Amino acid sequence: MSPQDTALGPVARAGAGTAPRPSVSFEFSPPKTPDAEENLWEAIRRLEPLNPSFVSVTYGAGGSTRERTHRTVVRMLKETTLRPAAHLTCVEASKAEVDEVVQDYWDAGIRHIVALRGDPPGSLGGVYAPRADGYLNATDLTAGIKAIAPFEVSVSLYPQKHPESPSLDHDIDVLKAKIDAGATRAITQFFYDIDAFLFFMDKVRKAGITIPISPGIMPVSNFKGLKKMAAPCGIPLPAWLGNLFEGLDKDPETRKLIAGSVATEMCVRLAEEGYSDFHFYTLNRADLVYAICRVLGVREVPTEFAA
DSSP: OOHHHHTSOHHHHHHTTOSOOOEEEEEEOOOSSHHHHHHHHHHHHHHGGGOOSEEEEOOOGGGTTHHHHHHHHHHHHHHSSOOEEEEEEOTTSOHHHHHHHHHHHHHHTOOEEEEEOOOOTTOTTOOOOOOTTSOOSHHHHHHHHHHHSOOEEEEEEOTTOOTTOSOHHHHHHHHHHHHHHTOOEEEEEEOSOHHHHHHHHHHHHHTTOOSOEEEEEOOOSOHHHHHHHHHHHTOOOOHHHHHHHTTOTTOHHHHHHHHHHHHHHHHHHHHHTTOOEEEEEOTTOOHHHHHHHHHHTOOOOOOOOOO
């Protein structure tokens, strides 16, 4: 990096275009209403030309969105150039029921599953109790998926410790077990403390774990909503983040600008630390994610879809 480059701010350095294009992936949620479905597909069409490495579709607590998740990923496969990954959990379902879902995905042409333990229905962050006839956890689920078909399997990772875990070292041991069961990639829960993330990743790599790990980026402009999402997951929110949104409850446009700025600078710093794989929690909106990708050098890739 030249002295001139170091004099620039992080966003300006990113805009200089000297860094390689990072890989990006996007997470969506299956829509509940016709209006929500229209918003989802507007976001999908806006982000599709950025040629993400994959896009994932979430699965509600207790499998509550099973049919909507399946319908959304199959439509993506049929109508877009995207490579969809379906989230799958093991709560409130027997092994036979989960295996049927896995086989249905394979038969539909889906080749990537995000394997998660999941939360009990209606109690995000509540006490988890596996069914006697079900998969025990995400490690068990990963092994079950791989026994059915050679899916790519992504798993989750908490860079600031899973809320039910006794330590970061325990989380690393769990990740190793998931990899032994067949996981090929990890996606982190969202975070805002970059130093904590880098500390954790240093421990992960020193433990001999080499699979790709994508930092999870949440460019959210509603801080009250963010607190509700973060609390059950045990995700610390730094004081500086709350201070930025203070007094802006009735000013959504300013909140959006702040959210974009925070997430962009996080990504740029992570890129300068050597990370080139980002997973964006879109909340089914494209504007902030699209802008951040532009700063990172991710531009539209001409594609033609043959239906």
